[in-house]
Amino acid sequence: MDLAAIEVFHYQDKELSSALLLQLNSLRRDRVFTDVFLCSDQSEIPCHRNVLVSSSPYFRAMFCSNFMETNQTRIRITGITSSSLSSIIDYVYTGLISITMENVLPLMQAASMLQYGRLFEVCSAFLQERLSPENCLSMIRLSEILSCNSLKNKAKAMAMESFSDVSSSEDLCELSLPELLGYLEDDTLCADEEQVFETLVAWIHHDPRARRGAISDLFKKVRLRFIHPTYLFQFIANDPLIQSSTLCTEIIESVRRLMFSVNSKSPSDTAVNLKPLWVAPRRYTCSETLVVVGGRKNNEQTSREALIFDENSQTWQWLAKLPLRLYKASYVCLHSVLYVLGGLPTTATNTPRQASSAVYTLSLKTNQWRTAEPMLAPHFAHQSISFLHFIFVLGGLGSDRCVSNSVERYNSMFNQWETMSPMPEAVLHPAVAAADQRIYVFGGENAMQNPVRMIQVYHISRNLWFKMENRTVKNISAPAAVIDDKIYIVGGYTRRVMAYDTKTNRFTNCANLKERRMHHAVTVLNHKLYITGGRYVTGHDLIEDSDSVECYDPATDSWTSKGTLPYKLFDHGSMALTCVTQTLAKS
Known part of the structure; x- marks a missing residue:
């Protein structure tokens, strides 16, 4: 037979994998060939070890290493509710899961612990779609707890873009000093300098006894060159917080001398710490x-x-x-x-x-x-x-x-x-x-x-x-x-x-x-x-x-x-x- 004349037909059954999952799920529900139970709260969920091992590095390590769970038929999963665990096992066998605002957080925590990366990112995308100026700072906190960079980056971008709304929220007053400094010194912050000043004042007034000493560090983040002189000298200069700080009043006086000198190129030699503040660029969003x-x-x-x-x-x-x-x-x-x-x-x-x-x-x-x-x-x-x-x-x-x-x-x-x-x-x-x-x-x-x-x-x-x-x-x-x-x-x-x-x-x-x-x-x-x-x-x-x-x-x-x-x-x-x-x- 002439081998060159033999035709080869490569067939791929695209429905096989989904049909196989459905059959495996049917076997699981009927407890056919199930060889392990995942236990949470008072419930037990029958599973196939080979399916769990194939779906997650967490279960691969559990059942393919010299851990005691290798030979156990009942595995206690701590830190995950029975409803979350049941939803994830259904997802493993069907590829389907329902995510709501009520269950998204426990699902993310469970997906993170059990190492279901795609499910974790789907939950992150679900939260990203529901971001708003009112909740973006809370979402940043949550993303740090969950170690979710995608959610953190999206929430941080919204906080920067919608700073006018974010700055009036209660969440902003709960920021730590390094966190607030990080926002105020960022070139991409979408705010004018008057609002930057008003934000730092509101933050200090939220806890004046503990925060008053931070005024000079925060004031250095205000780009004074881009503030209207009337606002600067009639409002900011007379603010009690500014007047309570020797460094802040020296900076204000240095700007005043600069204005009177009618010299736009550089501050005078007597300007205390003014030069790096004065040459700071306008924010990119301006x-x-x-x-x-x-x-x-x-x-x-x-x-x-x-x-x-x-x-x-x-x-x-x-x-x-x-x-x-x-x-x-x-x-x-x-x-x-x-x-x-x-x-x-x-x-x-x-x-x-x-x-x-x-x-x-x-x-x-x-x-x-x-x-x-x-x-x-x-x-x-x-x-x-x-x-x-x-x-x-x-x-x-x-x-x-x-x-x-x-x-x-x-x-x-x-x-x-x-x-x-x-x-x-x-x-x-x-x-x-x-x-x-x-x-x-x-x-x-x-x-x-x-x-x-x-x-x-x-x-x-x-x-x-x-x-x-x-x-x-x-x-x-x-x-x-x-x-x-x-x-x-x-x-x-x-x-x-x-x-x-x-x-x-x-x-x-x-x-x-x-x-x-x-x-x-x-x-x-x-x-x-x-x-x-x-x-x-x-x-x-x-x-x-x-x-x-x-x-x-x-x-x-x-x-x-x-x-x-x-x-x-x-x-x-x-x-x-x-x-x-x-x-x-x-x-």
Whole structure:
């Protein structure tokens, strides 16, 4: 016979194993060939040794080693209830088991003891599906008792992500000091620094006699650089716990001296233990996101809309609307709060009213607009810039509709406005940026609508201006933004993009825009420039409104499209605001 011609058919009976289990279970129930009884409480469960040995390393060691149980017909299983043991034996013979909140814990303990690993992890998955901010800390405790890493990791992740809810639970107050320190120093903790402080205070007050001495260790975990100065100096500094600690008060005073020095680079030599605290990074969960607000929408009316870009879905979400329509207001971000300053209030038909000195604020945490301390004088078509804990408002038009060279400064530490030295030249629509303790005002136009070819520089700590004539500067209605030591001026009735090096006082040309652009907005996200909306000049010298979102990468000197806004927009604000969570209330 030709062996090569023989055909081989490999058959696998996929139902054999399950059918065999069913037959073995039937034999067990009828006590056929059963050779051992597992005893718990007052019950006895007949089994086959070979089935138990095949299903668990625990029983393999018991019956295949020189233990006394090898020859016994009745084995007492301690520490496991009869119902749990019966459920596990049914699972061994059938592969089926019912898990409830009432029996999951004794089942996990039994599965762990008897070394049924898959059943143990199934119980863990059952508990993971029922995790909540209210029970996740208890689940962590339970996972440590059961040595269940999968449950512990999932519960710990929820505790970090839902810290706002977890921090108000009674379970948090039961944490040990090392456990609480572990949470507060973790970069992935989803909380702002004010909440971190409030959490440690609540923990101490739960048992003040035993815990008061931990205040300095806990306070070092608060990243003071990212706390609003008003909250820091009016609330935290006056807290009795902080005042009771010499180290805490020294840290607060060091921050105060740093703020007054108007020096953002490093703390003073006298700052006690401040430097490692001050340079601590923002928590990873505090990511910056693009927010667009106000402006002229579809060239029809002044917009009250505020939008936030959702990175995950690549879509725009609506925030709460501005309280009123404002024409040519200014927009700035300070301490993760959006400020809308001044502007010309208008009606739905764009009928102008008197210029405003009002200031409105929006926090992503509350998604509610509030009024803040008003400016000293009304402004519209002005420029605003933030630096450390200050907001500077420069020029624009006042109540008399004349071009102004005035400068006002808002001190968020004391919630006060004050008049500063005026600009040497009054200009409209310049490009403005702050870098290296200075404010740079590039170009713009004068009262006769002629381009101003100069750079005006304001030294913040000295309250002094000086100006530099520069023929390279010729921009109107162009925004500016800072990356590293360079100020990027984008467009301004031109396609040109320039980078000004503050160290060398030199301009370099960057990749051009696609069209001549003006009245657009720019902000910095992840070391890149994001340009939104504006107006552009077509090839036929017509002016059109834009809804584009474009990104410039200085590392590659290139532009890429990032989609579009929900509508065409110009004269708006664009900021990078810090989000602790992407869950926002819809307006």
